[in-house]
Amino acid sequence: MPGIVQNALTGLLAAQRALQTTSNNIANASTEGYSRQRVVQVQGPVIGAGNLRFGSGTQIVGIERFYDQLLTGQLTDARTSASKSQIVNQYALRLEGYLGDPTTGIGNSLQAFYAQLNNVAGDPTSNVNRQQLLIEAESLAQRFRQLGGQLDSLENEINSRLQSSVTTVNEDLRAIADLNGSIVSAGSGAANALFDERQLLIDRVAGQIDLQTTQQPDGSVSLMMNNGQPLVLGLNAFRLGVQQDEFNPQRLQLTLSSDTASSVVSRQVSGGEIGGLLSFRENMLDASRRDLGQIAIGITETFNLQNRQGLDLDGNLGGDMFAGFTPDVLTSSQNAGTASVAATFSDLSEVEPRDYKLRYDGAVWNFSDASGGAPIAVTGSGSVADPFVVDGMEVVVSGAPAAGDEFRIRPVATAANSVTVTMLDGNAIAAARPLTSGPLLANIGDATISPVTVNDVSNPNFLDSIRIQFDDPASSYQILDPSDNPLAGPFAYTSGDDISFNGWTVQIAGTPVAGDRFSIDATSAGSGDNSNANELARQFTQGYFNGGQFSVAELSAQLTTSVGSYSARSSAEFEVQTAIANQLELDVESVSGVNLDEEAANILRYQEAYLAASKMISVSNDLFQSIINAIR
């Protein structure tokens, strides 16, 4: 009879423990990271001898935690990818908002600028039109600078996000190492809650940076980045950090340091929020900045070039409306030598939207693509007399370099930030053709002269008045100044042939008579001529870059596409990665999660067991009472 009570008591206790575990499961049904638990119940030891061996009830040997290491590892990976694609998508949408929308991008300002340019062509003598064009130019320049500034603020935001990510990751890594310590020292008796807590922290780190986890036999886990850089080894946590980029102090790079060493790992990070930020910065932000810069250069430079071909309202040859550009040269803070690099543009139409890496290997300077690393061929030796010439730039190196010294040249990356209108007076817009040609009224023949084509406004005599006079017989002509002093000739006359002089070209066609004259004179100040304004107005759609292959209009459409497709790709990637992570989360939940119906059933089960065990005690009591009564 004591055996009955004893057995019943073990059952009672076991049911109680089981109910306790169930209540814990119910209480933690929605706790993040909680893995459901159950009691591990086994039979009590057998007692008695011979053929009479009885069980001695039941016993609880442990509380088990439901946990699938493989699934959890996969979920960790999926979280890394999902949070990377999420942050990339978030920034891609922001960038798209700046550059991909026709109303907030440069489209509207550009349209207003060219529409006003057209008004100038409609009435070049109107000061109002000219002044308004300057205002539109200023707002276009502002738009470029604003966009450049918005890209800068994305860069700054990425910097501060990196900093805060680094702080939380470091705290989590430290906590994981500490938990490793607690788990190892508790040995096999370590509480399930510690494992859950550690896994929760690992998942959080995995959201920030790519991770591989290795379970150690002693219960601790080691964390490494995908490329093998250790983050946590047993009780040791490594520290992430940020430091200024060696070339660009505005940019922070990620570092990883132990107690003894520290290195930049920006390029090694492949996942998580940090990986996403770095990947967006490298692949999209920099590329968009370059594309935008190239468009800024295209719009301003094509205008300047054409404006220089014309004559302004004051009768002077046109100058520039927009300030020129210089390539941005960045020097590595690690350089040991004293070399410096100066770059200037020689032909903006050849400029490529990429950054250049310039490295001295101890003997020669090597040019390569800063992001891809592909070598770039250059001509020249880098001296002032014979500069390196590459993609429309001239690069001069001076001073004494040390082997391994590096420079970056960014021809277009900062161009949008420096678009400036330098023209102050609308009269300086060169709407007119600089030279006006015509036959003299005294001419007898019917020959006509074409408008003047400009070849070279830098010719010192470009604006000189010139007379072309036909000899007797009129099969040849001479070039005279207005006082009839011969300057050149005689030349044989062929109807329609080019006549070039002083940097311009005209054609005379028809049958001249001896003594017929044609005049070429500087267009007067205040001219209503709009020939050059008409040319200015079409620069946007004229091929300019890459040997006249691409117009600025095409480039700006390309920028829309590249920003849009990057954003579309990142959205799709985000959806896919999130779906994968969600599915894995469900899978993990199906192993570790609490099902309340199941727990309700367990309550009933354990309640019944408890009731039954109680009944056994009561039965045992009854039996005992029966015997007592029988004896009494």
Place this chain on the structure above:
Amino acid sequence: MRVSSRSIQMQWLRVLTQQQADVARLQQQLGSGKRVSRASDDPVGAAQITLFQQGIDRLETYAANADTAERRLRLSESSLNEATDVLTRARELAVQAGGASALAPEARLAIANEVRELVASMVDIANAQDGEGRYLYAGNRVQTRPFEETLGTVVYAGDQGIRSQRISDDRLIQENDSGADVFNAIRNGNGVYRVRTNAANTGAMNFTSASVVDPTAWVPGDYTITFTTDSTYDIVDSEGTAINTGVFYSPGSVIAFNGAIIGFEGEPLAGDEFSVGSSRNQDVFTTLNNFASTLESTVNDGASRAQYQTGLNNALLDLEQSLNNINNVRSDVGARLNVIDDQRAVNEEVGFQLQSSLSKIQDLDYASAISELQLRLVSLEAAQQSFARTQQTSLFNFI
């Protein structure tokens, strides 16, 4: 498969969020009427939209340019009409003045006064403005009054510049004609040569007609016809080289050389000279002023009558040339107006095509969007209802 209570909640939440996001996207599309509202909605389409939109903007600019050019050309056209009226009136007066019966000096002076008035009108016409303060016929010196009369001659202060407006990607339309081309560069005489009577002539002969029968035979240059007797003449060029000699038979006869045939009337005397020279440019004001001066000259003998007739005949020829020139310019202007009309029609067609291509890419198909929205709303509602339903079921309700 075992499902945890938390994951049931999570899954429902995801479903509902997704459905709501879809509904929101459709609502946004319906609200804006655009299928592509950001570049990522259709990256390639977005680039096309940008280019199409730029094309449409350009066409709008061209339409505005065409309007500007048309306005200026129409102003030009109407002032040229006025110029034609003036010249036609002058020609009538020239015919009147040269009638068979000699006009009394007072009548000639009256006509002369009218011609002087016509000169003033012509100067006004030539100084016409475009309503924006710009002179129509100053070439590109649009702010300079192009024709100023000083001491009886009208001097041109404009230049020979012409301007164009762009009315399509590759078409410029000339919007002005310089005053030099319209009023100044007019060949006098018959357009090939003109005949003058030497002021010292004593005979009463003057030319009546000047024609060219063989343009290829005409050699540009200046020639002098000198009557060696009252019936023979020599023709020499400006170098003194003899070109022709001949016998002049009777009044009404002609002298022909180098493809030119000149009719004469009246009796020449030995020593009389006529000069025949290549036509020069003579502005319309000089033509009118010469005509007036002729009318104002004294006619008292055969020689002065011959001078008077020469002047009248030249005035008629010169006026004819001026009329021709202005009519030519006017028909050029008309042709340009036609070109503008044609181009405008083409631009509108292109614009329509661009608009419809743009709309195909950018605009929303309302029918399908609305039916999709309805579908989404139905499934959202279904999801919400079944979520609420499943939340009610729990074993705990029964124990």
